[in-house]
Amino acid sequence: METPSRHDNGNTGSLDEQAPPPYSPYVDGELVVESADVQTDGRINVDLDSKFARTLAKVIELQQEDLQNPPPDYLWGQPAQEQAIGCDIQLNIVIQIVGSRGDVQPFIALGNELQKYGHRVRLATHDVFAEFVTQSGLEFYPIGGDPAELMAFIVKNPGLIPQMSALRAGEVQKKRAMVAEMLQGCWKSCIEDDPVTKVPFVADVIIANPPSFAHIHCAQALSIPVHLMFTMPWTSTKAFPHPLANLSSSDMNPKTANRVSYGVVEWLTWQGLGDVINRWRASIDLEPISATEGPRLAETLKVPFTYCWSPALIPRPQDWPTNIDICGFFFREPPTYKPSPRLQEFLDSGPAPVYIGFGSIVIDNPQKMTEIILEAVARTGVRAIISRGWSKLGGTPGHNIYYIDDCPHEWLFQHVAAVVHHGGAGTTACGLSNGRSTTIVPFFGDQPFWGNMVARAGAGPKPIPYASLNAKLLADAISFCLTPAVARSARDFALKMQYESGVAAAVQSFHRHLPLNKMHCSLIPSQPSIWTYKRSKGNINLSKTAVQILIDNGKIDAKHLRCHNINPIHIETRRWDPLTGILSASTSTGSEMLKSTAEMIYNPYKEYARGRSQKSPRAHTKQDLSPVYPASSSSHSSRHNPEAKSQPLDLDTTMTRANSDCSRSSLLTAGNMVGASLKGFGKFTGAYFKGVVVDLPHAAAEGFRQVPRLYGEEPKDYGTVRDWKTGATMGGRNFVDGMTDGFKGFFTEPVKGAREDGALGAVKGFAKGTIGLATKVPSAGIGLVAYPFHGIAKTIETAVRSKTRKAIVNARLREGYEVTRQLGLSEDEQQDLLQRFQLLTHRLDS
Incomplete structure (x- = not known):
């Protein structure tokens, strides 16, 4: 890969x-x-x-x-x-x-x-x-x-x-x-x-x-x-x-x-x-x-x-949607490279050699691999450049064998007749772009895939799995690569690739899929809007620089700013029918309850173990009963009472203090244990009520709503529940549509079926209407409560989970200050921005 x-x-x-x-x-x-x-x-x-x-x-x-x-x-x-x-x-x-x-x-x-x-x-x-x-x-x-x-x-x-x-x-x-x-x-x-x-x-x-x-x-x-x-x-x-x-x-x-x-x-x-x-x-x-x-x-x-x-x-596969592009291999400009005299002499001394190398692949038995390569080269009578790689392949160089360590592939592949390698995407692309026929010896992962693609393109033989490699197979593959037809196919492939510009096409693809219509700042169009300034009759989208200038000039209050959601992502657990939906929700709820039950038992034990570890392991030993000097002894008290520094506390005082510390530590540990247990119980209760009140009813409502798919009817799209407002809206719409369509379909579907297919159609229509009544009406009834509660739960979770949102706000404000400082807008430019903001707000409020 x-x-x-x-x-x-x-x-x-x-x-x-x-x-x-x-x-x-x-x-x-x-x-x-x-x-x-x-x-x-x-x-x-x-x-x-x-x-x-x-x-x-x-x-x-x-x-x-x-x-x-x-x-x-x-x-x-x-x-x-x-x-x-x-x-x-x-x-x-x-x-x-x-x-x-x-x-x-x-x-x-x-x-x-x-x-x-x-x-x-x-x-x-x-x-x-x-x-x-x-x-x-x-x-x-x-x-x-x-x-x-x-x-x-x-x-x-x-x-x-x-x-x-x-x-x-x-x-x-x-x-x-x-x-x-x-x-x-x-x-x-x-x-x-x-x-x-x-x-x-x-x-x-x-x-x-x-x-x-x-x-x-x-x-x-x-x-x-x-x-x-x-x-x-x-x-x-x-x-x-x-x-x-x-x-x-x-x-x-x-x-x-x-x-x-x-x-x-x-x-x-x-x-x-x-x-x-x-x-x-x-x-x-x-x-x-x-x-x-x-x-x-x-x-x-x-x-x-x-x-x-x-x-x-x-x-490009025909079933890929338009959000997927193929742009071409990513190539950088080739580096400046000058070969060593010995390498140049080898290249000039005979026909173009074959490159054989496996890069960073670590081979168990490099000596055996070297022997296979040398025998294959001898069988075919070709010259070869062998890359030592991480496996340290190699032996004694010969008149037709040259071993290399480091050499840019795009330079080297211009001077060889064919390439043999492990099938990494980069090496494959480099060989094909230079019009070199290719033999791939895959070791793992996607390497067999690239080998098959090369073979399908006619630029090389079928891949030879590393475990099956022997001298005969490798020699046959090299000979195949050197046939005129295969060499010509590789050159033709390179001609097709020469008009591709992968990096430039990828940037075009990236720009094409951006939601640019939602990204412009209302005041500085060349900057992305990351803030939304809320007004009574509309919102203004602002960049970090615009916001900083407006704040510096006292035109807006930061508390009215919200992060601009350019591309909100909502991940919903989809349900396909009520049975699997309820089962899945029940499993999830049960898992959370089981986890919290374990915490009720295990977390107090952890607090107990932590409390034990914080106590001195040598408490109440004879060594600890040695004279203890008052903590209040200081250079001041020593000057007024020279004997103060040398007066130890008596044994009873030491024992009393030690017992008092031990008692406080035990009480603290006990309190922590109770707190940990109550925290686990709180999670257990929360998981139970969320499952019973929110998750299970929502799964049932969604499951019933999806059943008409089974006979080819698609459920209506009400959007995604994001908060209590969208939850209430979806619950109301689903209730009205479900009740209406459920009862209406029970009577109209048999008539529709009879009109289209006669008696058989009437029977099918009756079945369809019955299923619709049995699923749409329950979805409407359950959803009237489930969807609003689902939205309320999301609203509560959003309010509770605010740490990350605050971190994002602080980071954006900090960057806005720095960007504005570096940008250094003139006074006239800032005044122009303030005037445009005033006009925009006036237009919205009027």
């Missing part, structure tokens, strides 16, 4: 060619056994006939048809991207990247391209890349995490799902802790000052790769746009299966099976990290996400997604 760059920094043995880290999920064993089997190469064998896969197929089909959250228009073919998209707003953009140097490097190119539009760009990634980022002219924020450890983990546990040996060794828990650290680091990258310059920063937009995980949640907390970018397919499609999935033979429709494969991988991933993400969400005042919504969150919310590969290699 390596992200490409035009030169990969050229270090065949560097971090550039590393794959991004695995998701390190702690997978439920029963689920994996039933629906999927993780292979040694990290790919997942998906059992399409399992109960889980079959159920998932039904859920996915329901989600595809969900008109409560309709997808963007589908476009059959490539989206229209020829028209240049301008952006007249200068934004604070944070780019959150988890992975290796090869994953970070292309986003540096993206950041530099974004800077050309006047955007301020902060790249948030691992600490070790600080210098790499800042030397490129971008701001840097450290999110924690060690890419070297992540790479070591993926080598041992390729793909997404760890092997049982890793579970036993505790490695998964270490990686989960690292993910928790990176989640918090990503959040801080959105609102905290620059760690070096201390210049304030608050993000207006987030760009991220999926393994950073925090993206959507940070955007939800800030109500700002988010845009995902990645080098491998992460959006479900019927065109091809998930790159990490091997599908079993089944009678399931192949197109449905392809889509199910994405669901299986996503659900397994959430199995392992859902609890980590939800704990972190609680720390930034966000509600937990249910296990049914978490896995497919990006698709459910229709988050804009840009894929960084050539559409000539993988055409």
Whole structure:
């Protein structure tokens, strides 16, 4: 899953060619056994006939048809991207990247391209890349995490799902802790000052790769746009299966099976990290996400997604909606490179050699691999340049063998006849862009996917799995690459790619999906509006600079300011029928009650243990009964009473004081124990009443409201319940429509059916009307109470969870002060702004 760059920094043995880290999920064993089997190469064998896969197929089909959250228009073919998209707003953009140097490097190119539009760009990634980022002219924020450890983990546990040996060794828990650290680091990258310059920063937009995980949640907390970018397919499609999935033979429709494969991988991933993400969400005042919504969150919310590969290699699937673009590989300008005399002499001394290298892949037996390579080279009679890489391949150089350590791929690949490598996205892109036929020897993860794509394009043979590699297979693959037809296909592919500009197209995609109509400041249109100034008859959207000037001149009161929600994100747990809805809500409520019951028992014990540990372990020993001098003895008292300093307290006084301290400590511990128990009881009571009064009725109302889907009738869309007002509105509308449609349909559906299909239609209509009456009326009745209470609960939660909101407000005010100071508007410019504000407010109030 390596992200490409035009030169990969050229270090065949560097971090550039590393794959991004695995998701390190702690997978439920029963689920994996039933629906999927993780292979040694990290790919997942998906059992399409399992109960889980079959159920998932039904859920996915329901989600595809969900008109409560309709997808963007589908476009059959490539989206229209020829028209240049301008952006007249200068934004604070944070780019959150988890992975290796090869994953970070292309986003540096993206950041530099974004800077050309006047955007301020902060790249948030691992600490070790600080210098790499800042030397490129971008701001840097450290999110924690060690890419070297992540790479070591993926080598041992390729793909997404760890092997049982890793579970036993505790490695998964270490990686989960690292993910928790990176989640918090990503959040801080959105609102905290620059760690070096201390210049304030608050993000207006987030760009991220999926393994950073925090993206959507940070955007939800800030109500700002988010845009995902990645080098491998992460959006479900019927065109091809998930790159990490091997599908079993089944009678399931192949197109449905392809889509199910994405669901299986996503659900397994959430199995392992859902609890980590939800704990972190609680720390930034966000509600937990249910296990049914978490896995497919990006698709459910229709988050804009840009894929960084050539559409000539993988055409855009026809079932992808218009919020998804393919822009081309990300390439940077090639570096200046001068080969060593020995390398240049080797290149000039004969026909173009074949490049063979596996970059940062750590091979168990490098000596055996070297022997395979040398035998294959001897069989084909070609010359070869062999990259030593992290496995330290190599032996004694020969007249037709040259070993290299570091060399930029984009320079080297111009001077070779073909390339053999592990199938990282960056190396694959570099070889294809130079028109070189390619043999891929995949080790794990998405590498087989890229190998198959190259073979499908006719630019190389089918991939040879590392475990199956031998000298004959490698020799046959090299010979195949050197045939005129394959070489010609590779050159033709390069010609198609030469007109692509991946980075520029990605910036266009990013601008195209911004809600620019909601982002302009009313007074300074070139700045984004981040505040809403509330007036009696309307609101004014203001930028940080405009607000600071208005506050400095006493024109507005900060208490009338609200954060402008440019892109509010609401995550609802959707229900498909009353039975599963009530069951799911009951399970969630029961889980919370069980958890609080455990806290009632365990937390007092923790307070008791803490109290015991705070007591001196040597209390009441003979040593502690040694003379104790008064604490009040001072140099002043010593001067007036020279003997005061030498007079110890008597033994009885010492014992009395010790017993008194012990008694106070015991009382304090007892009080803490009672408090901990009462706190657990409060959580238990809260979970019970919230479940009975809010969650269960809401699940029932929603479940009944969704039943008409079963016979092809879509429920009406009332929007999302955000507070008590929207809850009351939805409850009222659902009551009126439910009662009306339920009773009306009971009489009209049989008549309608008879008119269309005769007697059989009348029977179907009667059944349809009966079901409608039995579901719409209960939904109307229950929802009249459930939806308002659901809204009230959300209003209370919003009021209680204010820590993060206050932090965002303070950060924006702090940045506004700094930006205004640096901008240095003249007196005339400020007066012009004040006059326009006065006219605008007068117009609104009149």
